[in-house]
Amino acid sequence: MNEGKNDRRFSEDELETLACVLDHVVPPSDDGRLPGAGKVGVAAVVDEALHRMPEVRGMVAQGLSALDALARRRSSRAFATLPRDQQAELLNELAASEDAFPPILLLHVYNGYYQQGPVLEALGLEPRPPHPLGYEVEANDLRMLERVRRRGRLYRDC
Amino acid sequence: MSTEPVDVLIVGAGASGAALAWSLAETRMSILCLEQGGWMDPAGYPGMKGHGEASQLGEFAFSPNARGRREDYPVNDGGSPIAVSMFNAVGGSTILYAAHFPRFHPSDFRVKSLDGVADDWPIDYRRLEPYYDVNARMMGVSGLAGDPAYPPKEVPLPPVALGKLGETLAGGFDRLGWHWWPSDSAITTLEYEGRAPCINAGTCLSGCAQGAKASTDITYWPPAIRQGVKLETHCRVREITVDENGMADGVVYYDAQGVERRQMAHVVVLACNGIGTPRLLLNSRSKHFPDGLANRSGLVGKNLMFHPYAMVTGIFAEPLEGYKGPTGCCIWSHEFYETDLARGFVRGYSFEMLRGFGPVSTALWGMGWGRIPSGVDHHRAYAELFDRTAGIAAICEDLPEAGNCVTLDGDLTDADGIPAPKITYRLSENSEKMLEHSVARATEVLEAAGAREVLVQSPLPFAGWHLMGTARMGADPERSVVNEWGRCHDVKNLFIVDGSIFVTAAAVNPTNTIQALALYIADTMKKNLANLFD
Numbered sequence: 001m002n003e004g005k006n007d008r009r010f011s012e013d014e015l016e017t018l019a020c021v022l023d024h025v026v027p028p029s030d031d032g033r034l035p036g037a038g039k040v041g042v043a044a045v046v047d048e049a050l051h052r053m054p055e056v057r058g059m060v061a062q063g064l065s066a067l068d069a070l071a072r073r074r075s076s077r078a079f080a081t082l083p084r085d086q087q088a089e090l091l092n093e094l095a096a097s098e099d100a101f102p103p104i105l106l107l108h109v110y111n112g113y114y115q116q117g118p119v120l121e122a123l124g125l126e127p128r129p130p131h132p133l134g135y136e137v138e139a140n141d142l143r144m145l146e147r148v149r150r151r152g153r154l155y156r157d158c
Numbered sequence: 159m160s161t162e163p164v165d166v167l168i169v170g171a172g173a174s175g176a177a178l179a180w181s182l183a184e185t186r187m188s189i190l191c192l193e194q195g196g197w198m199d200p201a202g203y204p205g206m207k208g209h210g211e212a213s214q215l216g217e218f219a220f221s222p223n224a225r226g227r228r229e230d231y232p233v234n235d236g237g238s239p240i241a242v243s244m245f246n247a248v249g250g251s252t253i254l255y256a257a258h259f260p261r262f263h264p265s266d267f268r269v270k271s272l273d274g275v276a277d278d279w280p281i282d283y284r285r286l287e288p289y290y291d292v293n294a295r296m297m298g299v300s301g302l303a304g305d306p307a308y309p310p311k312e313v314p315l316p317p318v319a320l321g322k323l324g325e326t327l328a329g330g331f332d333r334l335g336w337h338w339w340p341s342d343s344a345i346t347t348l349e350y351e352g353r354a355p356c357i358n359a360g361t362c363l364s365g366c367a368q369g370a371k372a373s374t375d376i377t378y379w380p381p382a383i384r385q386g387v388k389l390e391t392h393c394r395v396r397e398i399t400v401d402e403n404g405m406a407d408g409v410v411y412y413d414a415q416g417v418e419r420r421q422m423a424h425v426v427v428l429a430c431n432g433i434g435t436p437r438l439l440l441n442s443r444s445k446h447f448p449d450g451l452a453n454r455s456g457l458v459g460k461n462l463m464f465h466p467y468a469m470v471t472g473i474f475a476e477p478l479e480g481y482k483g484p485t486g487c488c489i490w491s492h493e494f495y496e497t498d499l500a501r502g503f504v505r506g507y508s509f510e511m512l513r514g515f516g517p518v519s520t521a522l523w524g525m526g527w528g529r530i531p532s533g534v535d536h537h538r539a540y541a542e543l544f545d546r547t548a549g550i551a552a553i554c555e556d557l558p559e560a561g562n563c564v565t566l567d568g569d570l571t572d573a574d575g576i577p578a579p580k581i582t583y584r585l586s587e588n589s590e591k592m593l594e595h596s597v598a599r600a601t602e603v604l605e606a607a608g609a610r611e612v613l614v615q616s617p618l619p620f621a622g623w624h625l626m627g628t629a630r631m632g633a634d635p636e637r638s639v640v641n642e643w644g645r646c647h648d649v650k651n652l653f654i655v656d657g658s659i660f661v662t663a664a665a666v667n668p669t670n671t672i673q674a675l676a677l678y679i680a681d682t683m684k685k686n687l688a689n690l691f692d
Contacts, residue, residue, distance in 0.1 A: 025532045025536075027536070106532060107522060107525065115518060130361050132357075135482035136358065136482070137321040137479070140319065145302075154492060158282075
């Protein structure tokens with residue numbers, strides 16, 4: 001397979017723009033505990049996921065290109081260099097256009113964001129996969145079943 | 159591959175094929191199982207890499223149509239309100255199931271006699287009881303003896319921990335005075351027969367890397383293989399062939415390299431689930447069986463039963479630690495199991511209480527409900543849901559209807575050109591009423607348990623993971639496909655052991671009963687070896 005242009009991965013510029021976008025999709029929390037999705041590296045996760053979905057990747061790349069074109073027309077600057085409030089305005093404009101990002105992008109952003117270590121820690125989880133350590137679940141006092149036992153047979157015997 | 163005929167050829171290495179293979183192994187007959195999937199590597203399960211719940215959208219998705227692996231075949235289920243779920247591998251759908259492991263009730267075998275609908279099974283609970291016990295030991299079932307919803311039964315291991323979530327939901331049942339009990343689960347809670355205990359990782363539905371969840375690749379297959387059963391993977395059977403007398407004489411299959419091969423056998427056993435088995439029979443036409451093998455009754459593929467599910471999720475104000483613990487195994491309720499016509503429907507349903515969502519699932523589930531927006535409101539909305547949800551799944555008994563069926567699709571095929579199955583299915587009025595009732599009762603429980611809001615999905619569209627009825631068991635060859643011990647009426651050396659042979663569906667997960675039946679059929683075969691084809 002000829003991948004000489006490496007057109008199934010985002011370029012450095014596209015990744016930079018995407019990271020800015022993702023910081024608006026999932027912004028830093030007001031109290032600062034949770035990072036923005038761009039800041040915590042979700043652009044790379046999205047890039048990896050969309051590597052196997054060239055059609056979606058193309059739509060996202062189109063959106064990133066349109067965003068940058070809008071930014072340069074309005075301010076002669078790249079999107080990534082604009083102040084946050086101006087970025088937000090352009091993102092709203094893009095969302096109403098034919099170059100809007102496909103809805104499935106959000107699924108991949110959430111999937112990537114909620115696996116990042118700093119995010120898990122902020123949620124009170126250990127920043128590790130569930131395996132191989134698992135979790136402790138306290139046992140319960142099953143004497144609470146006494147009421148149910150006293151009801152007697154519930155099934156039809158036949 | 160030997161060209162010699164084997165004594166027993168099993169098609170499918172899932173729940174039932176594995177149990178039958180293990181049971182027959184002691185006969186020292188030459189036994190070969192052909193499985194279209196492969197061995198799973200637990201180190202590759204998503205839970206080892208992260209909170210990979212979104213893998214259920216990809217290679218560990220419930221639907222073969224979503225996965226599209228080489229091992230999968232497509233299913234045309236677009237005409238059904240319930241989409242089919244299954245997994246093809248050594249272990250079959252036990253790789254992805256939740257291991258919720260109830261038995262049938264005694265009344266589930268007497269539906270016609272007791273409630274005037276459907277049919278009675280030609281066997282009863284007492285006949286299967288010793289095989290349920292064997293299966294409990296082999297799979298390593300955990301639970302608590304004394305459940306008044308069942309006759310006394312053996313449970314080898316203590317129940318999974320209920321945790322804060324389980325106790326919260328139990329409180330709801332207690333306030334209403336309704337039945338609940340710790341679930342029987344095919345999950346080891348202590349070290350057992352060389353298997354490690356559950357570590358509450360909550361990754362059951364994408365494979366258990368711990369080996370605590372009982373899939374048959376780690377329970378029945380290892381001892382079966384040690385006793386000489388042969389298992390060949392990535393071998394997809396296209397059809398069963400018959401000799402000049404109309405007896406099964408083997409199969410045609412595609413091997414791991416895609417080369418067409420022939421394996422002869424004296425006995426053929428189908429263990430391909432309630433979709434795969436009728437598909438294979440319908441694809442096996444000959445002059446003896448122009449309408450599909452063993453189909454003189456016309457019932458192969460008919461009477462497809464799912465379990466219509468309602469999913470009712472409560473949102474609570476306090477954390478429940480629900481991302482810890484086996485996903486689908488906590489407590490159950492059989493309060494509304496047995497028929498009470500005053501409810502407005504016949505037969506009943508069970509409740510299976512579900513743990514909460516992990517961090518990724520919370521986001522995706524909330525997104526699906528439109529509850530977790532992107533942007534400035536994201537974190538506030540997420541915090542209201544993460545670790546604040548608990549679910550009640552209502553499992554409704556589906557009654558058999560001839561119009562609900564599996565046929566062959568006229569266009570769709572798998573990667574080897576074998577016609578795919580097509581599902582025709584509709585929910586009955588009885589099912590609709592039952593779902594409605596179950597949603598109302600589940601809502602009551604969640605509110606009694608303290609939920610501040612309840613979200614309902616009914617019927618659950620992706621819940622076609624219980625596949626039953628499509629080669630039903632019975633004494634009358636005109637009204638059934640197999641006899642009381644799984645032998646096809648029309649082909650006396652052809653047996654079926656998967657959920658296809660169910661006469662009725664009960665209101666509980668079928669795997670335990672599927673395996674008990676497979677063990678019973680194997681035992682009966684062993685007792686009748688001298689006159690197996692009479």
